[in-house]
Amino acid sequence: MIRLDRVSKRYQQAGRDGLRGVSLAVGEGELVFVTGHSGAGKSTLLRLIPRLERPSGGRVLVGGVDVGQLPRRKVPLLRQRVGVTFQDHRLLADRTVFGNVALPLEIAGIPRREAARRVRAALDKVGLLGKEGAYPVTLSGGEQQRAGIARAVVNRPPVLLADEPTGNLDPGLSDEIMRLFTAFTGIGTTVLVATHDMGLVDRLGHRTLSLREGELVADRPAREAA
Amino acid sequence: MARRTGHGATPRRRQRRSGGWAQRLVPRTRRRRDRPRSRRAPPAPLLYLLRHGQAAARALAWARSAPVHSLLTAAVVGIALALPAVFMLALANAERVAGGWGAGAPRISLFLEQDAGTETLQRRADAIAERPGVAGVEPITPEEALAAFRADSGLDAALELLDENPLPPVLVVTVEPSLSPSEVSRLADRLAGTEAIARMRLDQAWVERLHAILALAERALWSTGALLALAVVLVVGNTIRLTIESRREEVEIVKLIGGSNGLVRRPFLYEGLGYGLLGGGIAWGLTGLGRWSLAGPAERLAEAYGTAFTLSGLGLGNGLLLLLIGAGLGVLGAWTAVARHLAAIEPR
Ligand SMILES: Nc1ncnc2c1ncn2[C@@H]1O[C@H](COP(=O)(O)OP(=O)(O)OP(=O)(O)O)[C@@H](O)[C@H]1O
Ligand SMILES: [Mg+2]
Numbered sequence: 001m002i003r004l005d006r007v008s009k010r011y012q013q014a015g016r017d018g019l020r021g022v023s024l025a026v027g028e029g030e031l032v033f034v035t036g037h038s039g040a041g042k043s044t045l046l047r048l049i050p051r052l053e054r055p056s057g058g059r060v061l062v063g064g065v066d067v068g069q070l071p072r073r074k075v076p077l078l079r080q081r082v083g084v085t086f087q088d089h090r091l092l093a094d095r096t097v098f099g100n101v102a103l104p105l106e107i108a109g110i111p112r113r114e115a116a117r118r119v120r121a122a123l124d125k126v127g128l129l130g131k132e133g134a135y136p137v138t139l140s141g142g143e144q145q146r147a148g149i150a151r152a153v154v155n156r157p158p159v160l161l162a163d164e165p166t167g168n169l170d171p172g173l174s175d176e177i178m179r180l181f182t183a184f185t186g187i188g189t190t191v192l193v194a195t196h197d198m199g200l201v202d203r204l205g206h207r208t209l210s211l212r213e214g215e216l217v218a219d220r221p222a223r224e225a226a
Numbered sequence: 227m228a229r230r231t232g233h234g235a236t237p238r239r240r241q242r243r244s245g246g247w248a249q250r251l252v253p254r255t256r257r258r259r260d261r262p263r264s265r266r267a268p269p270a271p272l273l274y275l276l277r278h279g280q281a282a283a284r285a286l287a288w289a290r291s292a293p294v295h296s297l298l299t300a301a302v303v304g305i306a307l308a309l310p311a312v313f314m315l316a317l318a319n320a321e322r323v324a325g326g327w328g329a330g331a332p333r334i335s336l337f338l339e340q341d342a343g344t345e346t347l348q349r350r351a352d353a354i355a356e357r358p359g360v361a362g363v364e365p366i367t368p369e370e371a372l373a374a375f376r377a378d379s380g381l382d383a384a385l386e387l388l389d390e391n392p393l394p395p396v397l398v399v400t401v402e403p404s405l406s407p408s409e410v411s412r413l414a415d416r417l418a419g420t421e422a423i424a425r426m427r428l429d430q431a432w433v434e435r436l437h438a439i440l441a442l443a444e445r446a447l448w449s450t451g452a453l454l455a456l457a458v459v460l461v462v463g464n465t466i467r468l469t470i471e472s473r474r475e476e477v478e479i480v481k482l483i484g485g486s487n488g489l490v491r492r493p494f495l496y497e498g499l500g501y502g503l504l505g506g507g508i509a510w511g512l513t514g515l516g517r518w519s520l521a522g523p524a525e526r527l528a529e530a531y532g533t534a535f536t537l538s539g540l541g542l543g544n545g546l547l548l549l550l551i552g553a554g555l556g557v558l559g560a561w562t563a564v565a566r567h568l569a570a571i572e573p574r
Binding site for chain 1: 276277280287291475476478479480481482483484485486487489573574
């Protein structure tokens with residue numbers, strides 16, 4: 001589903017390398033952790049997939065499509081099919097939780113009634129059903145994070161990227177969110193989770209990619225007895 | 227580096243465990259993704275309307291979040307549109323007054339040679355009546371002229387002294403009211419050069435001057451109109467630029483989750499459309515107000531000149547035209563801002 005072929009990413013103005021010659025492949029319905037120290041390139045790796053960044057070298061393929069070669073007007077379609085949760089949430093301040101989560105459905109042109117049903121289902125899954133009318137500023141960090149997750153999954157994208165999805169969550173909630181992601185792999189969704197939380201990684205035993213200084217230093221397969 | 231060791235074990239097992247519903251969905255991500263589009267999404271034209279409705283609603287919400295600024299912009303647009311509209315109305319009314327000469331003047335007086343007989347007079351009258359642009363020809367024999375002169379002037383005694391009628395036969399030509407002053411004078415010159423005509427007199431100097439002034443005013447109207455249209459485009463463009471700046475985060479997020487450029491652009495264009503329409507409406511109202519406040523004085527002025535005259539207003543057609551022009555300029559202004567500033571926003 002996702003293939004990186006000797007991908008490097010150099011940030012021109014900063015003159016730093018985000019990624020250096022990373023090659024990997026993730027299959028359909030797989031859940032993979034991406035770990036590494038801060039600044040290792042986890043976010044950079046994720047951002048290449050919906051073309052929020054373009055690689056400076058190598059190729060990024062999503063569903064067999066070379067993302068770097070995608071014409072500009074097709075980029076929105078790619079992004080609609082890649083759900084992303086961001087480290088800094090990126091919620092719209094002047095929309096309620098409901099409005100934020102409904103946004104991808106609005107973009108896809110889903111009729112209101114159907115959209116409302118799906119939004120509630122997504123909010124239910126992240127445990128935010130009671131907060132649908134709240135504005136993001138009135139939410140705690142973890143609640144904002146979960147609203148972001150609901151927005152990423154509401155359209156049931158075939159690819160789901162989560163950047164530090166559990167950073168602000170207590171262990172109980174973390175496990176809940178991870179269970180949600182795992183459930184998505186059950187319907188064929190490919191999930192990439194960038195995280196520092198080695199405890200979580202070890203506990204769940206999914207396949208784990210380790211980055212260091214922009215290089216892929218380990219690719220640990222899933223533990224059999226997960 | 228790229229080892230794909232061991233992946234796939236988890237999902238396959240999960241599939242088995244989760245039974246029926248997963249079984250149906252798993253191998254067909256593609257289909258599952260496409261099916262909602264064909265089954266649940268409304269047909270294309272409806273979807274199109276829906277999207278435009280959403281964009282318009284969004285624009286309205288933005289405008290509501292900064293009501294004073296939005297109303298000020300609309301007011302400026304309205305005033306800028308009202309100025310040329312009022313100017314145009316004044317001009318149209320002035321032209322209507324100037325057009326009042328249609329019934330009497332202008333007349334072309336053609337004086338025939340002294341010795342031309344009644345027969346020549348009648349023949350020339352018939353010939354000239356045939357010409358294009360001529361509405362009517364009235365032949366006046368020297369005798370008739372003298373009689374009229376006597377009656378009008380009261381110089382009976384003095385005229386008795388003349389032993390011979392000094393007046394020449396005259397043809398009084400009335401022209402079609404549709405002719406412009408320059409066309410009238412060209413016609414008069416042409417007639418003056420024809421057979422048996424000795425002299426020609428055309429008294430329309432004041433009409434010519436008036437028309438020259440009106441033509442000048444019309445030219446001025448077009449150039450101020452063009453300048454004010456430009457002002458509207460700039461004002462709306464600037465307001466939209468500010469909206470884009472204050473909505474930067476929103477634009478980024480919408481692009482981030484797959485909003486197309488068209489989708490991102492639409493609410494801004496609707497905002498421009500809104501300013502244009504509202505401004506056009508304000509301009510319409512302002513011209514109506516102006517007309518209402520001038521109606522009394524104009525009537526009194528007309529009375530003083532012994533004519534009946536009412537100021538004409540924009541009328542429905544021109545009012546709608548004003549709205550249309552406002553809408554067009556608003557969208558154009560929004561477009562200039564969107565083209566310059568929106569594409570530059572890339573999601574981080
Ligand atoms: N927009 C940018 N411009 C310049 N340099 C950048 C940019 N984004 C990331 N970098 C650099 O690229 C490297 C990798 O950054 P990245 O955000 O991928 O790290 P990360 O693994 O996500 O770290 P963290 O765990 O702190 O989120 C860092 O050295 C960072 O400074
Ligand atoms: Mg990061």
